[in-house]
Amino acid sequence: MEISNLPISPSLRSKLLAKGYTNLSSLSPLSPSILAQELSIQCEEAIEILRAIPHATTSKNAYTPHGIIPGAVTAWxxxxxxQMQRHISTGCNDLDTILGGGIHCKEVTEVGGVPGIGKTQLGIQLAVNVQIPVEYGGLGGKAVYIVDTEGSFMAERAYQIAEGCISDILDIFPSNSREFLSCKERLRANNxxxxxxxxxxxxxxxxxxxxxxxxxxxxxxxDVKLVIIDSVTFHFRQDFDDLAQRTRVxxxxxxxLMKLSKTFNLAVVLLNQVTTKFTDGSFQLTLALGDSWSHSCxxxxxxxxxxxxxxxYIEKSPSLPSASAPYLVTGKGIRGINSNFKRARTMPS
Structure with a gap:
């Protein structure tokens, strides 16, 4: 079969042909990571291409699981x-820095804090920023926003933040730049x-x-690359008397949620409320839903x-050190204290 007949999207097919791949045999020796780097695409798109090759699962050189159990891949x-994953910017450079580039896809991230600290503002900012076109370093995706009866999501505020995001893009890429001309129709707040x-x-x-x-x-x-639940806490705190059942649910x-993040290569962000916990003879603020829930993200x-x-403050992460970064809630959305890089500080005890 020729590449031109491969059952993939026209854009991926054209990228293959542009790079000189004309037949299936030229793809057989490639791994998803190498093909993604060659075509400047995401790794899951490379996997989609390789899986579209007939008999790929039985071909010796095609992309197949490594090992006896189906689905195994190498650590490499x-x-x-x-390393090839793009991240969703928070709008604050300092916060993006301590997060290793922003909110990660294929992971569940919990964000908690006291009322008025900016949890929903950050959620709306992420729902806007995930849509930044790929030409500007974004994911060019969409967002799912799940809201409880408190109804903290405001469409008017999302519109303001979208206008702020567009304004920042135009500060970096002038309206006569090649990048802007290629996707100017998408840079509208209503979009x-x-x-x-x-x-x-x-x-x-x-x-x-x-x-x-x-x-x-x-x-x-x-094209959805972000799922936000605002908040994951409210109904589980209000409607449950049986705590054991609540823990199981x-x-x-x-x-x-973890399975969805891995399967669809998206980020899941859970906004959580705070509660009090009696520890060492005094009451202290802690995130809601208990200690068992803290291991769920x-x-x-x-x-x-x-x-x-x-x-x-990054309290928990398997790959990021604990660190803290300041941020502002402005009319344009979440932003840094200033435009210059500011060294992340550890959270005071």
Missing amino acids: DMLSEE FLDGIFYFRICSYTEQIAVINYLENFLTQNK LGGLSLR TNRIILHWNGNERCA
């Missing part, structure tokens, strides 16, 4: 894919709002139902006040 392929799918939930059963439905929804909307929910970020300054 995993590392290569991680950013069209890229946010909004779900309103009124009970924990509705929350579970929506999350269970997401797999079908994401299959039909493969939350465990199943977290596993499903990949990364945990605490938003807190440091005097009059808002700070974000």
Whole structure:
């Protein structure tokens, strides 16, 4: 079979032909990471190409799982894919820096803090920033925003943040630049709002139902690269008397969210509330849903006040050191204290 007849999208086919790949035999020796680097595409798109090759699963040289158990990959392929992943910018350079570039795809990130600290502002900012076109270093994706009965998501605020995002892009890429001309139609605030799918939930059963439905929804909307739940806490704190049952339900929910993040190569962000916990003879603020829930996410970020300054602190991450960075909530959205790089500081005890 010729490359021109391969059952993939026209854009991927044209990239293959432009790089001189004309037949299937030229693709057989390649791994997803090498092909992705050759074509300047994401690793999952390279996997899609290689899986489209007839008899790929039985070909000796084609991309097949390494090992006896189907689905195994090498650690090198995993590392290569991680290094090629784009991140979702928070809008604050200092915070992006301590996060290793921003919010990570294929991971579940929990963001918690006291009321008024900016959790929903950050959520809306991420829902806008995930849509930044690839030409400008973004993911060019869309977002799913799941909101509880508190209804903290405001479309008017999302519009303001989208305008702020566009303004920042134009500060870097003038309106006569090649990048701007190639995607200027997408740089409209109403287009950013069209890229946010909004779900309103009124009970924990509705929350579970929506999350269970997401797999079908994401299959039909493969350009979604971010799922936000604001907040993951509210209904589970209000509607449950049986804490053991709540723990079991939350465990199943977290596993499903993690699976969705891996399967669809997207970021899941859970906004959480705070509660008090009696420790060492005194009450202290801690994130809601208990100690068992704290192990349900990949990364945990605490938003807190440091005097009059808002700070974000990485409390838990398998790959990032604990660090803190200041941020502002402005009319344009989440931003850094200033435009210059500011060294991340450890959170004071």
